[in-house]
Amino acid sequence: MTSKEFSQLIENISSKISKIQQNFDDYQKEFFPERSPQFFCLELNGEAGELANLEKKKWKGREVSDDKIADEAADVFIAIMNYANSRGINLERAILNKLKIIETIRQERADQGLKY
Numbered sequence: 091m092t093s094k095e096f097s098q099l100i101e102n103i104s105s106k107i108s109k110i111q112q113n114f115d116d117y118q119k120e121f122f123p124e125r126s127p128q129f130f131c132l133e134l135n136g137e138a139g140e141l142a143n144l145e146k147k148k149w150k151g152r153e154v155s156d157d158k159i160a161d162e163a164a165d166v167f168i169a170i171m172n173y174a175n176s177r178g179i180n181l182e183r184a185i186l187n188k189l190k191i192i193e194t195i196r197q198e199r200a201d202q203g204l205k206y
C-alpha cells in the first residue's frame with residue numbers, strides 16, 4: 091500500500107465510519123429494544139465464536155460455505171456497531187487512534203528491516 095492509499099484509508103474512515111455507526115444506532119433505536127453494553131458485548135463475542143467455529147470446521151477439512159462465513163462476519167460487524175453505540179464509543183476516533191499507533195510501530199520496525 092502506498093502512502094497515498096494509506097491516506098485514502100484514513101480519509102474514508104474519517105468521512106464514513108461515523109455516518110455508518112450513526113445509521114446503525116438509528117436503526118437499532120427505532121426497531122429493537124434498548125439493551126446494555128454488557129448484552130452487546132456478549133452478543134459480539136457469541137457471534138465471533140460462531141465465526142471461529144466455522145473457521146475451525148473449515149481448518150479441520152469440513153465443508154463450510156463462504157456464504158455462512160460471510161453471514162457470521164456480518165453478525166460480528168453489526169454486533170460491534172451495536173456494542174460501540176451502547177457503550178458510547180466513537181469508532182471513528184478509536185480506529186484512527188489505533189491506526190496511528192499501529193502505523194508508528196510498523197514504520198519503526200520497517201526502518202529496522204523487521205516485519206510487523
Ligand SMILES: [Mg+2]
Pocket residue numbers: 137140161162165
Ligand atoms: Mg451468528
